[in-house]
Amino acid sequence: MRAASAALIAFGLIAGGAVQAQEPAGATVFKTCQSCHSLDTAKAGMAGPHLAGLNGRVLGSAEGFDYSPAFKAAKAKGLAWDRERLLGYLTDPDAIVPGGWMSPPAGLNAADRAAVVDYLLKQ
Template sequence: MRAASAALVAFCVIAGGAVQAQEPVGAAIFKTCQPCHSLDPAQAGMAGPHLAKLGGRVLGSAEGFDYSPAFRAAKARGLAWDRERLLSYLADPDAVVPGGWMSLPAGVSAADRAAVTDYLLGK
């Protein structure tokens, strides 16, 4: 009995360490965004703007990116990224910024959108 308990405790410690060592779910999901977006503000020439320090940033305001007229209009209105706006945008970009030039990969679930939103707003 003690040997079985010790083995179970050892397994839980090892498994727990493995879980802690894994990257956050949002980081893993963000990898699907990386063909177009970076978290490095210095990385230029991508299809989309960098997403570093996104929380609270005014839409269409990343330096050096040529935004669509729709994003320039959102910037002029002073709209900023927050959790609700980003969640809504990831669910339906055209509902938040009509004509914003972004399409989403197919099959992104609400849980995935929440995870990547939390990840991006924490960066």
């Protein structure tokens, strides 16, 4: 009985660890974005701005990034990132920030976009 209990506890710890070790779907999708974007505010010189603290952040306001005139105009209007705006931007960037210098991410479906948006808004 004691051996069976120990085995069940060990299995639970192993299985629980495996579940905790799994990456959120949004983190997996974000890997495709990392060629241009980082979640590290100190990482400069990338093609796109860092995406840390995106939830509620005013468009075009990441320090140290040279934004397009379109993003500078969005910043002047005080437009901020939220779930709907970010979903729209990943679906069709020009519909949200015309002339914003980003191409839509290739190969992302609606579920991928929702997962990465939810992930980014928690970073």
